[in-house]
Amino acid sequence: MGEELATKTVVVFVREFNPNKDREKVEEVEKICEVGPSGKISLFTDLHGDPICRVRNSPTFLMLVAEIDEEIVGMIRGCIKTVTCGKKQLHRKNNNDSDQTKQVPIYTKVAYILGLRVSPSHRRMGIGLKLVQTMEQWFRDNEAEYSYIATESDNVASVNLFNEKCGYSKFRTPSILVNPVFAHKAKTFSNKFTIIKLTPNDAESLYRNYFSTTEFFPRDIDSVLKNKLSIGTFVCVPRGSYNNVSWPGSDRFLLNPPSSWAVVSVWNCKDVFTLEVRGVSRVKRMFAMMTRLLDRAMPWFKLPSVPNFFKPFGLHFLYGLGGDGPESVQMVRALCGYAHNLAKESGCSVVATEVSSGEPVRSGVPHWKMLSCEEDLWCMKRLADDYSDGSVGDWTKSAPGLSIFVDPREF
Incomplete structure (x- = not known):
């Protein structure tokens, strides 16, 4: 060509x-x-x-x-x-x-x-x-x-x-929502919810049954979920939903779902590209560094410290975000906390996702406005x-x- x-x-x-x-x-x-x-x-x-x-x-x-x-x-x-x-x-x-x-x-x-x-x-x-x-x-x-x-x-x-x-x-x-990865762990509301990791085949079944009519849903979702960059798919359900019985499988789950549930998949962008922020004043750099020092010195306060964005850093991307029921928004927040902790273990500095302006569970996604793109x-x-x-x-x-x-x- x-x-x-x-x-x-x-x-x-x-x-x-x-x-x-x-x-x-x-x-x-x-x-x-x-x-x-x-x-x-x-x-x-x-x-x-x-x-x-x-x-x-x-x-x-x-x-x-x-x-x-x-x-x-x-x-x-x-x-x-x-x-x-x-x-x-x-x-x-x-x-x-x-x-x-x-x-x-x-x-x-x-x-x-x-x-x-x-x-x-x-x-x-x-x-x-x-x-x-x-x-x-x-x-x-x-x-x-x-x-x-x-x-x-x-x-x-x-x-x-x-x-x-x-x-x-x-x-x-749609909106790109970006949240920093802090030095401390995020809440997952483990006293209320249980988070289950699905197999790629189970995740595919869940997505095809529940999300296949969603705009831009890829017909080769199996290739996405089984890709080496896909860290996993996680479902959040009320604690004790199955009374210590193992996950029933996505087909049976959707036939008789709990009162509320949520799902998200995590993609490892860190192994594809890294990012860096340039052109920031020395004052802002010093402020960011001070938040990290205070967070390390007093971790029990769980201060919202600013990661070091001024050298190359990686991110995890959340996709397939959704759910149903009155507690689905809080469950999404729990899943985002779980994803934050995965990113922390992997050495990433941010977790990001992209959702439509009308996404029902959007309010459950924690993010910093200064890092995000509303439109x-x-x-x-x-x-x-x-x-x-x-x-x-x-x-x-x-x-x-x-x-x-x-x-x-x-x-």
């Missing part, structure tokens, strides 16, 4: 990434391209020597680079998967010859663009546009019906590129003229649901 773009007297050549010769040059461009909302945890500083690590776990993926005189000046990554884009009613007869109605998912093939970078010295030359257009052609060649991207709502350059030049439109605005802008574009299932219509014009499934492979 290769495309040329003449910009004034400069010729830009777009081609597929070659790991044998491009790795170091790509990393050099990554290091000089700041990403993320200003003032937040935003810099991907260590790719562990693998520039395609953030898409490698997707079913189908590609990375392109842009060259000028054999110098790499930009890159883009993309992946393709099949996800839920809607739901429909399925009517069937039961054994008593009466009608039964069941909601079933409608799937579509969707592409995702991430990691678009252009060297600061080569911007406003149409390089980003050319990279996007070449990637979109690859999406079409692989029969993707939609393409979407996530960007910060205050990133004017990115919003203008995708919305004004590439034909994308605002689609969803992560997702923009979408229709690529295909026809669809594999006409009943969904045009997904780009659909109303958002209460929940959204954020794939950890794309965070």
Whole structure:
């Protein structure tokens, strides 16, 4: 794959990434391209020597680079998967010859663009546009019906590129919620709740039965749950729910669930990338250090100390967040505490998740507003003229649901 773009007297050549010769040059461009909302945890500083690590776990993926005189000046990554884009009613007869109605998912093939970078010295030359257009052609060649991207709502350059030049439109605005990992353990409310770790097969059964009609739910959820980066899936139930009887299995659990329950899965981003905060004043650095010193000196107070964000650090990502019942919000808080403690044991500095603005259990997710992003802008574009299932219509014009499934492979 290769495309040329003449910009004034400069010729830009777009081609597929070659790991044998491009790795170091790509990393050099990554290091000089700041990403993320200003003032937040935003810099991907260590790719562990693998520039395609953030898409490698997707079913189908590609990375392109842009060259000028054999110098790499930009890159883009993309992946393709099949996800839920809607739901429909399925009517069937039961054994008593009466009608039964069941909601079933409608799937579509969707592409995702991430990691678009252009060297600061080569911007406003149409390089980003050319990279996007070449990637979109690859999406079409692989029969993707939609393409979407996530960007910060205050990133004017990115919003203008995708919305004004590439034909994308605002689609969803989920929130990225980030919480520091403190030196002390978080509460899990063990006197009220029991947290159970599911096997990957049991977790898959739970998700397919309960979340399969949730927007963006990946049809290959089994690949996600069985990936080496997936630390585990955890269910929270009232203490004594099973009277010391072992977990009944997800199918039986959902047939007769307790009055309240919640679930979350944990993904290890630390083994994919690390982050770093730069450009912070010495006063703020000193304040952060003082909170850590006080926390170590007086751990019984459990002070909300600020981790050292000013050197590379890792994170755990929470996905598949959900539940039901009057205590589900508090159960989510207990699961987040459990995930915090897992992250502490792994040496991570933050735990993050991404949820829709209407997510019912969102209030149970502890987070610091100064580290979080209240509105992560997702923009979408229709690529295909026809669809594999006409009943969904045009997904780009659909109303958002209460929940959204954020794939950890794309965070």
